[in-house]
Amino acid sequence: MPLSTQSQGDAEQYVLVASLDNARNLSNILKAITFKDYAIFSATPNGLKVTVEDSKCLQANAFIQSEIFQEYTIKEDSVGFQVNLTVLLDCLNIFGGTTAPGVSTALRMCYKGYGYPLTLFLEEGGVVTVCKINTQEPEEPVDFEFCSTNVTNKVILQSESLKEAFSELDMTSEVLEITMSPSQPYFRLSTFGNSGSAHYDYPKDSDMMELFKCTKTQTNRYKMSLLKPSTKALALSCKVSVRTDSRGFLSLQYLVRNDDGQICFVEYYCCPDEEVAED
Amino acid sequence: MNCVLEGNAVKAFGKAIHSLSRIGDELCLDPMSKGLALRSVNSAHSAYACFLFSPMFFQKYNLGPEQGSETVQCKLLMKSILPLFRCLASIERNVERCQIQINTPNDRVKIQFFCRHGISKTHNLCFQESEALQAVFASHLCPNVLKAPARLLGEMVMHFPVSQEEITLSITPLRVSLRNYFDGGNDHMKIMYTEMSLHPDEFDYFQIGVESDITFCLKELRGLLSFAESHCLPVSVHFGAAGKPVCFSVEDMILEASVVLSTLIDSESRGPSQPAETLTVAPRTPTRCADVVPESPGEADCRKAAVLAGMELICSLLFRAMSPELGEGLPVLACCSDEEEAEEEDVMMMMRRSPTL
Numbered sequence: 321m322p323l324s325t326q327s328q329g330d331a332e333q334y335v336l337v338a339s340l341d342n343a344r345n346l347s348n349i350l351k352a353i354t355f356k357d358y359a360i361f362s363a364t365p366n367g368l369k370v371t372v373e374d375s376k377c378l379q380a381n382a383f384i385q386s387e388i389f390q391e392y393t394i395k396e397d398s399v400g401f402q403v404n405l406t407v408l409l410d411c412l413n414i415f416g417g418t419t420a421p422g423v424s425t426a427l428r429m430c431y432k433g434y435g436y437p438l439t440l441f442l443e444e445g446g447v448v449t450v451c452k453i454n455t456q457e458p459e460e461p462v463d464f465e466f467c468s469t470n471v472t473n474k475v476i477l478q479s480e481s482l483k484e485a486f487s488e489l490d491m492t493s494e495v496l497e498i499t500m501s502p503s504q505p506y507f508r509l510s511t512f513g514n515s516g517s518a519h520y521d522y523p524k525d526s527d528m529m530e531l532f533k534c535t536k537t538q539t540n541r542y543k544m545s546l547l548k549p550s551t552k553a554l555a556l557s558c559k560v561s562v563r564t565d566s567r568g569f570l571s572l573q574y575l576v577r578n579d580d581g582q583i584c585f586v587e588y589y590c591c592p593d594e595e596v597a598e599d
Numbered sequence: 600m601n602c603v604l605e606g607n608a609v610k611a612f613g614k615a616i617h618s619l620s621r622i623g624d625e626l627c628l629d630p631m632s633k634g635l636a637l638r639s640v641n642s643a644h645s646a647y648a649c650f651l652f653s654p655m656f657f658q659k660y661n662l663g664p665e666q667g668s669e670t671v672q673c674k675l676l677m678k679s680i681l682p683l684f685r686c687l688a689s690i691e692r693n694v695e696r697c698q699i700q701i702n703t704p705n706d707r708v709k710i711q712f713f714c715r716h717g718i719s720k721t722h723n724l725c726f727q728e729s730e731a732l733q734a735v736f737a738s739h740l741c742p743n744v745l746k747a748p749a750r751l752l753g754e755m756v757m758h759f760p761v762s763q764e765e766i767t768l769s770i771t772p773l774r775v776s777l778r779n780y781f782d783g784g785n786d787h788m789k790i791m792y793t794e795m796s797l798h799p800d801e802f803d804y805f806q807i808g809v810e811s812d813i814t815f816c817l818k819e820l821r822g823l824l825s826f827a828e829s830h831c832l833p834v835s836v837h838f839g840a841a842g843k844p845v846c847f848s849v850e851d852m853i854l855e856a857s858v859v860l861s862t863l864i865d866s867e868s869r870g871p872s873q874p875a876e877t878l879t880v881a882p883r884t885p886t887r888c889a890d891v892v893p894e895s896p897g898e899a900d901c902r903k904a905a906v907l908a909g910m911e912l913i914c915s916l917l918f919r920a921m922s923p924e925l926g927e928g929l930p931v932l933a934c935c936s937d938e939e940e941a942e943e944e945d946v947m948m949m950m951r952r953s954p955t956l
Contacts, residue, residue: 479717484689488682515679516707516724525715 336363336399336431337529343427343442346384347412350405351387352556352576352586353380355549359405361438363431364398371461372405377591379462388582391428399431401455403438407419411451415444424579430538431455464589470565473500473534475507479574480527480555485509485520486551489544492520495593496544498566501537502539507562511544521581530559541569542544550574568592600630603659609697609712614829615650615856618822619699622648622858623901627848628673628708630662630701634854639677640679640732645861647734647737658696674729683710693718701726708864721789734859736846738775741837742808743770749831750802751801753824756817756872758793768838768845769770769812774798776807780863804834814844814863823847823858838862852940 321555340346353359354370360371367385384393415425427442437452489496493511500507507522507529550572557574564570570586588599604612615637619626623639625647630636634653640646654660680871684690696713706727712720738744755777759766778794799805826847829835838845842864848857 481716484693485720490682515676516722517724519721521719521721523717528716528718 333432334430335395335433337391337428338389339428341381341426342424342561343412344580345388345580345582346427348382348556348578348580349382349576349584349586350409352553352574353382354409355380357404357406358402360400360402360457360461362398362400365394367392370441373462374546375532376462377543379464379551379589381416382588383585385584388578389504400458401431401438402458403453403455407453411453413443414442414449414451415447425571461586466565466569466570466571466589467581472536473565474531474561474563474564475500475529475534476531476561477522478528478530479554479560481522482560487552490515490518491544493544495541497541498541498562498564498570499539500534502534503537506532510530512513516568518568538564538568540564540570542570543593546590552590553588557586572592600663601659601661602635602657602699603828607654609692610687611854612652612697612828613687613690614826616681617682617794618826618856619648619650619678620648622819624677626675626677626680628675628701628734630664634829635660638732641819643677646816646858648823648856648858650854650856652854669915675708675724676727679724684724691692707869736844736859738837738846743811743838744806745775745802745805745836746804747802747836748836751828751835752834753828755795755797756821756824758795759817761868763817763931765814765816767812767814771810775802791903809840809933811838813845814837814843815845819860820847820858823849823856826856
């Protein structure tokens, strides 16, 4: 394979090498979190975590386990860097977005360590492209301190039922209000826009509802502008879990199947809007 | 008012709103004992459409007590209500029932969709109470009447590009033709002329009282034609000489819809294939009925009172000249005109459909 022969000589220098036969298995999931230019990459022996943040109020993480990669070698316990995500995606799609079935772009991603660029070897149909993307000092991602013990309400829904709701959301509303309750309306998304209000209700016994565990009635509002990017992750996913904790922080976890049917996860954390109403 | 639509009726209702959205930026909901009317007028008042759904269209149709004595028309912004019905395919797939309630006290129209999997969507839309804006059109006085099978007109207008603003419909005893219309003689070389003719036999009903060429806005009509095709309803056309409004309408047991459009005044006598240049001698800004817009609310009130008096069922549409003092020499499309029959001045006429139609 052209890619491995190219880097045979300097394999020892890389602290991280990750290869995929189909680069789309990485680029598709990264698109689900591309709402800012820069992303923090954090690689561990378990796999790759890519984090994008917005104004310390919203954080999106994409997890690609090491098993997804055809080759995954890491020489340290943790390797971190920051790159321009838009540039990375452009490189991953350098052979053009659309490909004939059966044709895919192969990727070998290599990193020598602090101060070195991220090197991508991309191959399709015998043509090889090498991209070197400058890296920066990774910022420390915000710790939202969201832990399972604090979770007050949790539902798991099939994404299909939420996709339509999210695509129809009234964008003139500044907030998206989420109500979760052990009693009516169970799970409700509400908007308050120029034309009036809208409510989307999902009852706990709906066959779209895979899990319903709500202990107390909570209503929280989140800025629409922060949550709108999560629609991309929703579009890719087949299931989504929605959790709120005692502070009203929101965790959205999306189960995404890639082209080869393997499972990856994307999660979004969001702070509630200033006035938190808990009734 | 409280009504419930089931199954396919929701999609038909949505399609009506799509058609109305081609006309104006506002939608009026008018719940009446004879049914729920949806109306829209364009800003120039040169196009009006009304969809009337009889109580049988609904699974449940109840007028509240306040509707007994007065009509409460709710005016909604089209951009508030159209998004709710934007994706008809998804409505067909997912929506089992739709409930519409008008609550006058809190100025809200509540539209609820009950969907598959127990999911429900509730929209509370703000409305304004408004004057009853209705066009009264004495179709029984129209000399020319056509009734075309459902697809015929749709297939004819398909040949015109979507950007085509206006078309001319010509009628002679031997044929009916449609051709594109453009004003301004500058771009002869860039315009594609399209004309198609139909033999009177193509129509379910053909009546010609006066040979005429009428030019009207095609874009505003497309919505109704699309609705007619989706419901396989024949389209009736009532019109007269150029300058008088034209009415396109469809009806079946449970609903009626009509679009009334003003037509260009053509002061020259015309032949079937008049070169477009001659039309430029007409006023550059085509005169349309109700460029004359009522200035004061008082006038609108008087009109409303006049309109409401003696109202009967089925569509009645006529454009009323609002301000005769506007523009001497500018002809007025309907009524207040001496050379026309005096009956036309009696604006409250209902349009009765001839049994032969």
